[in-house]
Amino acid sequence: MQRALLQRDTLLQRCMTLCTRYLSDIQTKFNKLDRNEDDNEMEDFLGFSLVGRPVGGGKPRNLSTQELEQAHIYVMKNTEDVQPYFEEFAELPQYNSSQTSQNESASFIKWFREKVARLPNNDKSKETEELLSLSRGPFVGVKCYTGYVINGFRFHTKDHDKHLKTQSSGVVVVGDNGVDVEAVDYYGVLRKVVELQFLGGRTLALFCCDWCDVYDKGKGVKVDENGFVSVNLKRTLKMNEPFVLANQVSQVFYLDDNLNKGWHVVVKVQPREIYAMMAEDNNEEVPNEI
Template sequence: MDMFQLRHDIVQVLCKFEMIFPPAFFTSMMHVMVHLPEEALLAGPVNYRWMYPIERLLGELKKSVRNRAKPEGSIIEAWVQYESLTFCGMYLKDVETAFNRPQRNNDGGMRKEKLSVFAQSARPFGDPGRGESFSRNDMEVAHWFVLNNCDEIMAYLDEHEEMMKREHPSHLLPRNTVNCFHNVEIIEFPTYSDELYNLAFGPIRELFSGCYINGVKFLGAARDDKLCTQNSGVHVPGGGESTNIDFYGKLTTVVQLLYKDRYQVIMFKCRWFDSNPNRPGSVKIDHGLLSVNINRTWYDDDPYILANMATQIVYLDDPKARSSWKVVQKMDHRNVYAIPELDPTDNTSTMWLTNV
């Protein structure tokens, strides 16, 4: 409805301009505004029909002209060479080509570890900022988060809880105790592995200022604030047992937990903004745009997440509010696609594959 209203109002706006500005003001660029709403209604967003890709291609073809007397022949000869080299590059394995070159945000590729927390496709980089610290309490909180988000060890935690109920029914410790995993006789389980054994021993840590994860580049806020771009916004979708609240924050430090035999877990330490909609002054929605108050934080004592839980977002200035409010803008990354996995038991997906 806004576009229809704009198509009606733009004519009246230009008529009022004619009463104020001289005739020289009304160039073709001013007149084109009359047609823009109609074109948007007929053809949709302009990025699906603009000429920038064609102009870039014409610019590349123009660079291939070496003989100005015969420009067409120069372009054809250069294009044949390009096609030939591209075809040969598909079969060159030991030479870096456009087909085997590492991606722009190289995260190290798929890992072969079996535990989900060890199988992250992540590569940290950069020295941490000055003043960054990691205390013993931070280590316990981070390691506790790893244990409680590793599906493969839930059976061991259940066994420990049952053992504590039998031996100490009146002094039952909470399940979030980090040391409980050390007391379980994991070697008696048939699913025991070296990865599980090393996870139980606990880690040492290293700090970094950035990380490549799943083809996306993240930077800590101290380093990101010095740049014109923005790579520190973090979003974790809700869906827990007690709440479906989405979490929004900014990455402060990348933590690498190193276990025995060179196993690693990459974690993000974030500054989480209060996004509880039941608390006034935390979040607001205006015309479908979500704004968060960056001066109000929560989960200061539990700031860690696994790196593969995070999706990147951008914070924009909210022109209708004070500087403490930022508009959350989600985005899609280039060459990163969220392709759902097919369920082999789903008859619909099987039927579709058969018809293809």
């Protein structure tokens, strides 16, 4: 009797499995997204691929004037089509003076808005429409989330981590290694996820973070003889750029350094379902070219 029931259950399971493979509009175990997989389509706005998805329901709030300006100028600095405008702005004598970075950002935002507004009205290209949307700036009202999934990583804010034994608020942005400039990796802790909204229904997700003082090689960050990086999370950078694009970050864990009180060892994380494979040594002899 038990054997007959087992055979029936096995046959039923096989039939259900066969059927579910043909149900494209219904979520099954064969077509559902992985826990850390992005479900957004590969759209494009300002040259950014809009991948990633927020976790949970967003809470609406209004950005302060300073936050709005910081987010706006950061997006423009990372938009390729805006770089010629920055170069032109730097050559203008009326703006090329000893301004603070905050005043300079405000001046550029105003100048850029007026400059783009003078573009030909008959230019209806996608690039021009996106520049017009960007020049107007994001709306004051945004949605804030406590988590975000992107590039195989699942991030949560540090306030969310307080109630959990796991840790998913550590972030790192790999620094750009320019000519004769040492690359600096920026380590931080995610404070909030902000979804900016622009004209035309366009959105961009930004991470607002507390960044470690990676410029102080003794009090903010240090590297031991084995190459392990440690950071002092209580020593943060005093900067006007707390925001970073969501697709620019990777995830790290911060482990307590038992030998140095107040310090944390950085452990970089591989995205889920991605494994670092060691390359095999090629022992074949390569003949010398004559």
